[in-house]
Amino acid sequence: VTTLADIGEFPLIERLRGRLPRASARVAIGIGDDAAASEIAKPGELVVSCVDLLTQDVDFTAATPARAVGRKSIAVNLSDVAAMGARPVGVLVAIAAPKTTQVEWVESLYDGIASICSEHDVDVLGGDCSGVAAGGVTIAVTALGAARREALVSRAGARVGDRLCVTGTLGDAAAGLEKIARGADPASDDPLVRRQVDPIPRVAAGRALGEGGIATAMIDVSDGLLADLGHLLDASRVGARVEVGKLPLSPAIQSNRFEIRRLALTGGEDFELLFTIRPDDEAKARAACGDVGMTVIGEITSTPGTALVRPDGTLLPPPPRPGWSHFG
């Protein structure tokens, strides 16, 4: 067994570089110099950038397969880029890990990073790795993307009368987390566990909704539907009416005994896209989302806050915990 304390920094970097896919034609100078140089944006495009931390015992545990941790560390960032209506182009990865960490663990992490980057034609443009004396593994990923200014979708563009839409299905990742808490193996192929451990960013849908000028506002569901809808409504200075009977639920979550409605409303980490469209654009939006699917779950109103409406028209009181906060 080789640990980070046994291997030099440069030999480690060489071993990790060897596991990454070949750089795309966009990259003029790749990993191994002071910095990388690449064509991120085409003429007329802006660069989209974001950073997200994953920390052990908050976002994953020692039992989570390293490959899945690597994939998820990239996925959450690609999801943020997609939620801007942009296409992801590159990532940079910084890892702080205890010196007792096995090199093989870091290699598996990089295999995961390499696999998801290949799937989305994303270059790994840089990295850093530090051995720390105490604490768990921390992974900071920066994602870079590009979009024309007109394609960008902020959280602030929702207008009264817009339809509120969401891709895919809600609550699955939270249901998976509960399964793991109850003893399910994080490596199992249970579909709910997979959505928690290895989420799929809605890259193609986000880009199509932006480039097509379809979404008027957009955010990804990372903290839970109600929490993220709250961010979108605050930024747009509007309210929303959500029909709880229309929340999209997967067959897997419906076959479980969990509190499905609570999970769909407040469960984090689904990484679906929550967006608004003009009433006439529903067919276009459906086409943009393709096989991922989309559901109209409500509409934007002038009344601040979110009204949850039951199928019989009565209001549902909001659940007590609106979403996830790292310092809760």
Add this chain to the structure above:
Amino acid sequence: VTTLADIGEFPLIERLRGRLPRASARVAIGIGDDAAASEIAKPGELVVSCVDLLTQDVDFTAATPARAVGRKSIAVNLSDVAAMGARPVGVLVAIAAPKTTQVEWVESLYDGIASICSEHDVDVLGGDCSGVAAGGVTIAVTALGAARREALVSRAGARVGDRLCVTGTLGDAAAGLEKIARGADPASDDPLVRRQVDPIPRVAAGRALGEGGIATAMIDVSDGLLADLGHLLDASRVGARVEVGKLPLSPAIQSNRFEIRRLALTGGEDFELLFTIRPDDEAKARAACGDVGMTVIGEITSTPGTALVRPDGTLLPPPPRPGWSHFG
């Protein structure tokens, strides 16, 4: 006293955002959305990107002023961008800190980040902050910059006969580190301590050396002159002859009793630029470096490795420790 455990994630982010300078005109969508969108590169330019981790008890200690930690976390990255011959444009900052960390500490860290970014017209384009259960503070900064393809200076362009040059003075930061180890206050205004705690990236010099087509290869001195020269020589597949009598030394280091030559050859974190030029370009290079100054310390040869030559022409054996490695 308020700690990270006492404050919500979003209130913290709001407090930190309030301490940052106003975004430049380049920024179309700033902090507060899923990602930022900005004009990083002008038409015809490439995007330069790098990431560097600073970890507590490796790169700073609990005694280091938070403001200086913030400044240094940015400085080391701006130095990498400068070493490509590029101009820095934006940074993204991710911080993992124990939940017991005082919010005031994080605010001072951000004050430092804000101050150095203002000095260099660099936007803070994104951030993330996580409270962790154990371990020290980890800061991962990604820097973005831009340069025309012809202005980019990799490590690989040194040719036999090129002059080897370095900006500023060498060994000061390592001398400062030794002073701190011997009890000097990291907040003192001793010039050697300041170079260790609050290094100044050679942003203007790097950019001018790149844009002027002057440097043929370049790297910043972060691991120590010999270590970083080794990286440059390996990448360029050449050797070098260094005249140890010509190493630039500050008045401050000369007034100390340290082993000056060892510090100048192997001391890390000076963040000077080490670069090569064609023999005819010395005057141009001197003009590009301006007040920071530059010194020709040797030349590129076809003999692999570094020959250290004393003023009398005899060879100096290489020092035992060529530089700094995080996993040493």
